[in-house]
Amino acid sequence: MDNNKLGIEIKQIRKNKKLTLREVSERSGLSKSFLSQVERGISSVTFTSLRKISEGLGVNISLFFETEEETQSIKKLPFKKNAMQPNFTYTSLVGNMKSPQFYPARIELKAGESHTTTYRHHGQEFVYVLEGQLKVVLNSHEETLYAHESLHIDSAEEHIWYNDTDYPVVLLVVSTNN
Structure with a gap:
């Protein structure tokens, strides 16, 4: 999965759970600007940052893999x-x-x-x-x-x-x- 597909999937999960970027930021400890860049496919993630995002979204990291x-x-x-x-x-x-x-x-x-x-x-x-x-x-x-x-x-x-x-x-x- 490339950065763009990953970002789209993260945004879709966030929207389905009716969470704002701010809420995911607070739950994950990652900045809103970084999360926004990830969702738009501009920034790549480390394993640690993807774990934090999955925790902020309340899903297991394995959900992101095809x-x-x-x-x-x-x-x-x-x-x-x-x-x-x-x-x-x-x-x-x-x-x-x-x-x-x-x-x-x-x-x-x-x-x-x-x-x-x-x-x-x-x-x-x-x-x-x-x-x-x-x-x-x-x-x-x-x-x-x-x-x-x-x-x-x-x-x-x-x-x-x-x-x-x-x-x-x-x-x-x-x-x-x-």
Whole structure:
């Protein structure tokens, strides 16, 4: 999904929920001007900013990714993928589950993601580093996770995770909304 399609979808969800840019700004912690630029396809988003937008809209981030493949196979579930964002790639591993209680995904953060302001949201997160190094800040404590290390947190705690290296980092992330 390119920036323009993503922006249109964000605006449509916001309008369907009868939310103003101001309300989404207050809920997400992102500026109205940035949100407006995203909706118009002028600005691209980082994974962190898209998570904040989805939290502000009250939806799971996986909602923003197009279905590419449908299959009933147990071994190869259908997935959603966004390969067009410049800062990250998100592959939903939910499959064809309707109303899942948790959202597994494969996320690749490109080199040098710079969004490092902590935030909080509803739910829980389990993050497992498949490749690379992930910087994690949790309640003002900073740490680096390496391949085959993980964290499981209550997302209501102040946190952020990002890639500040010159190489991509690949993650398995399982999250909930409540």
